[in-house]
Amino acid sequence: MSLYPRLDDLLELRHQAHTLGMPSHHLVNSTFAGLYASVFRGAGVNFEEVREYREGDDIRYMDWKVTARTNEPHLKVFREERERSVILCVDRGPHMAFGTRGTFKTVQAARTAALIGWAASRLQDRVGGMAFGDPQAGLQHFRPARGRRALWQLLRTLTQPASEQIGSIDCLAGALQRATRGLPTGSLVFIIADLNRDVRDLERVLGNLVQRNSVVLLPVDDPADWEIPAMGPTTFTGSDGTLLEIDTDDAAAQRHYQAAWQRRRELLTAIANRLNIILMPIRTDHEIHLSLIHSLEQRARRRAL
Numbered sequence: 001m002s003l004y005p006r007l008d009d010l011l012e013l014r015h016q017a018h019t020l021g022m023p024s025h026h027l028v029n030s031t032f033a034g035l036y037a038s039v040f041r042g043a044g045v046n047f048e049e050v051r052e053y054r055e056g057d058d059i060r061y062m063d064w065k066v067t068a069r070t071n072e073p074h075l076k077v078f079r080e081e082r083e084r085s086v087i088l089c090v091d092r093g094p095h096m097a098f099g100t101r102g103t104f105k106t107v108q109a110a111r112t113a114a115l116i117g118w119a120a121s122r123l124q125d126r127v128g129g130m131a132f133g134d135p136q137a138g139l140q141h142f143r144p145a146r147g148r149r150a151l152w153q154l155l156r157t158l159t160q161p162a163s164e165q166i167g168s169i170d171c172l173a174g175a176l177q178r179a180t181r182g183l184p185t186g187s188l189v190f191i192i193a194d195l196n197r198d199v200r201d202l203e204r205v206l207g208n209l210v211q212r213n214s215v216v217l218l219p220v221d222d223p224a225d226w227e228i229p230a231m232g233p234t235t236f237t238g239s240d241g242t243l244l245e246i247d248t249d250d251a252a253a254q255r256h257y258q259a260a261w262q263r264r265r266e267l268l269t270a271i272a273n274r275l276n277i278i279l280m281p282i283r284t285d286h287e288i289h290l291s292l293i294h295s296l297e298q299r300a301r302r303r304a305l
Contacts, residue, residue, distance in 0.1 A: 093133030
């Protein structure tokens with residue numbers, strides 16, 4: 001099982017369907033691209049102006065800052081756009097080099113970025129991205145552009161081995177702050193990352209990002225994130241280099257491990273709900289096409305209600 005995907009495999013995701021056991025790759029890609037369009041493309045809007053509130057206006061678009069400053073109700077006005085910028089922010093930190101079932105997080109993240117990128121490109125959206133978490137390469141930015149050049153550059157980067165680093169460096173907040181600057185209003189930002197961490201410090205950064213953009217969080221999960229394998233007494237190395245010995249056969253330790261993961265995920269879900277961010281977890285042991293299609297179908301059904 002390779003730690004990084006081959007570029008040819010990511011490029012072939014434009015057409016590949018044999019993993020689904022379906023006879024026509026065109027059917028698979030049409031289904032995915034159609035669901036992507038129904039969930040994300042139809043909501044593409046650009047901020048146009050702030051004006052005074054009028055009777056019958058949708059109060060969801062109230063500009064509360066201007067309202068408070070002028071003591072008169074004001075509304076944000078948006079216009080639908082024919083194309084939008086799609087930004088794929090992909091985690092390449094050392095913690096992504098992990099996987100106990102199916103594949104590694106690095107591979108699943110790259111496949112996810114490829115599928116979403118090809119769907120957006122098919123709809124003539126401007127696709128760009130960011131790769132973050134590699135301490136040697138730093139933050140790699142690919143400006144969104146028409147065509148497939150930026151997407152191809154991002155995918156090629158995701159196939160390259162990251163520099164070896166014992167300690168895990170959390171660069172997500174910095175990457176999102178960078179993403180906040182310079183993006184066209186109404187951009188669609190996908191964050192594909194290992195979010196099995198304390199995310200409380202991310203809420204302010206995410207809040208700034210969603211003020212003028214749409215955000216989708218795609219946590220990359222492995223079953224061992226919440227269910228520690230029974231391996232007896234095992235020594236682990238923390239992100240700060242500290243050694244910790246845990247008896248993985250101990251039932252109380254297993255429950256504590258799972259409960260800690262559950263608390264982190266509930267906090268992430270609560271933040272996403274407060275900020276109106278779409279949350280679409282993906283797993284290393286699930287086929288990525290099916291996972292994304294299932295999530296998009298669920299989202300489309302909720303929007304139809």
